[in-house]
Amino acid sequence: MRKWFIVFSILLLAVSSVAQAQENTVTLTLAGFAVPREAYGEIIPLFQAYWLEETGQTVIFEESYLASGAQSRAVIGGFEADIVALSLEDHVTRIATAGLITRDWQDNANNGTVSASVAVLLVRASNPEGVTDWADVVGRGLDVITPNPATSGAAQWNVMAAYGAAYRGFVDGYSADAEGALQFITALYTDVLVLDADGRESFLTFERGIGDVAITYENEYYAGVNAGNGDQYEVIYPTSTILIENPIAVVDVYAEKHGVLEVADAFVAFTYTPQAQAIFARNGFRPAYERVLTPSEVEGEPDILTLVPTVELDEERFPPIEDLFVIDTFGGWVEVVPTFFGEEGIFTRMIEEVKG
Amino acid sequence: MAQAVAHLDNGASQERNPQMMFWGLRLSVIIYLSVMILMPILVISVQGLRDGWDIFWVSISRPVAWNAIWLSVWTAGIMAIINIVMGTTTAYVLVRYRFWGKGILNSLIDLPFAIPTLVTGVMLTLLYGPQTPLGSFLDDELGIKVIYSQTGIILALLFLGYPFVIRSVQPVMAKLDIAQQEASHTLGASQFTTFRRVILPALLPAMITGGLLSFARALGEFGSIVIISGNIPMRTQTAAVYVYAQVEGDKMASASGVSLVILSIALFTTLGVNFWYKRNRRVNRERT
């Protein structure tokens, strides 16, 4: 009896190890924010082909696209994504703080930024309301569409874009300081008609004919164009707007647990390759921008920050912005989130008063 | 015989050991219900009150939070009132009269029970959205915004709540004693007076049960509201949507706080339902 048992076990072991060798498949779970779903939809097959050729391993992808904040919270709560590609840095930082990312995910050429975009204004075809810049959006009874900052990273970018433009003096009628900026976003959010849960939903609401002007991402506009709806709306580039930088990171705790750390790292590296960046560009995303500091010619003045795209841009498709600024202007997301969007945040309190 | 029967009730005299089985059954049921139902209540209470009563109070008395709670309550309330009226009328028509298509109408009423709330939201947007002919007509001509307004919220809730009153009232109405109505008629009362004095009092418990149930159901509605209301804080953001936003923003204190309040209201309402239901049955037993 025992002899048979041993023989059987050995056979089983042999069979299973052969099966293991055959079954060279891994599964990667990607948690993305709402907006780049099409881009990743194209990048993933390319990566799968590349990895198969390089290592003979088949990679199966499980994708999830949700509002950035929601996705971040899900990952922290136990959704075991191996890679996160979110809307803003803070949402990844949260995951790192929760102990799920133990490496310095920003320690690469692009500071962890895989794609970028700019906040733009979207109006109906032939611009019936004659919107040319931020100032035209407020005080005229226009219905504004923008997502909800509580759930959407895109929405927080939009708030800071508007705030920043006013703060830096590029919105007529508002003083170039904190007070003026606050007055501007107050005026803006008074006119908001719908607060959707994420950037994509907000854009779709506008696409369905609701509202007069939408604050959205440039790449969302291009996604709409790619879907064949470009003739329904027009994009207006403000003189001053924020550079939206989207981070990507490997959640190494989960990736290690699933034994896919190597593939995950490879995928993230792949997203920086010209191939992948071209796909991002085709989907309306800008590449990461470099921060170049040049000392000011005037003594005592701070260094001048110039933002330079890491890849040359087609200027017709991605026009240069007169005053492009980054979240660093306000201390980075680590400062902005509590100051603006915390329980007693500037924005939080503003919306209570405005709509009350 | 009756005494022997009463004896058996305690499971006392058994060669067959059902007493153990009954106890086992009772215990498993209690454990099951406690786990499934008490757990969520416990979790919310602990989360909501974890930082103390003052933090709890602060988080729910914040204008946005309080506004969301109030919006949920009053829209559900208005809906319940309309529902009681229309539901009773519908039940009356279904019980009282014969007509072609009655079966179809009867089936149609259960529709809201079966349709996913998300689909309800989608359908309402397809029908009343600002870009639809109906929606723009209502807005331009009558100044009524259905989608992205409080009106839309009430409309969605009416859709969801329709079956509750009807199904509560129907069986009671069907069993109503015809004799009393005839008596009232022969004594000269008009149909309306008969309705008011004889029929209505008998139906009242069932009407209230149904109304309260639809109210409690409406309080927690999320799937359809999040699509059609616009979710503007202080205007069209209901408590359920507010909790959602707070949870997503990692603001657990206010999420739990508001959840606890809504849960308590819903709990009180279901206790009320239970009370009326018992009274309903008692009233009807007296009548049959």
Next chain:
Amino acid sequence: MKERNLSFGGILLLAIVLIYAGVLLLAPVLALVSNTFQNGFEPFWNAITDGEALGTLWLSIRLAVLASTFNAILGVMVAWVLVRHTFWGKGFLNALVDLPLVISPVIVGYVMIVLFGRLGWLKDFPIKLAFSWEGMLVLTVFVSLPFVIREIQPVLSGMGKEQEEAAFTLGATPWGTFWRVVFPAIRHALTYGIVLTLARSLGEFGAVAVIGGGTQGSTESATIYIYRSLNDRNYAGAYSMALLLGIISVVILIIMNNLRIHKRGG
């Protein structure tokens, strides 16, 4: 109340009811139908025979059937205990049974995470319940909990204990008593309750959406698929699945209605 033919007043009332029900219930459904078929039948057919779509439908059906089975068995047990037994706290527990009907799905999802999430109270629970198929099952069982119980309770209390006790004195086992005496009496109510449970489970959206993390193709139910398709601009897919779920619901409705006639008559 006896049925009678329409009087003048009756016609008036009927008209009011038909207009109300028509506008409230029928019109939105018609809007969905017309939008789904606005480009003909083919887009609808392609959408519902799409592999991914069918996969989500299959997941939803599996969840609904499993949840209904579980709730049927446990529902009968709970109804029995609540009707036939007396114990301290019974009234309270009985009232609580309605809770799943009225609780917001957001709260349900949130509680699941607090309990079973990575840092949850029960984080070391042997089965992974957050962001998983099994968790969705637990959720579905929870939200459809009351239906069977509430349908059976009135029947049980209406029939009284006499028959069961008679069976006992005549020597039947508890199990035999159940099958021969109790079950036939509650059969229709039980079926009706199961049908309600099925319908409710198929339509569950809120709690699952809140938990999030729904990965396309594995923890995606039919309702999440609709939501995702809307965001993908796959309107044909979204409306078609919505309509399909609606059709399945209507079929369930018809069964419900036929059973109700039985229940009242039988």
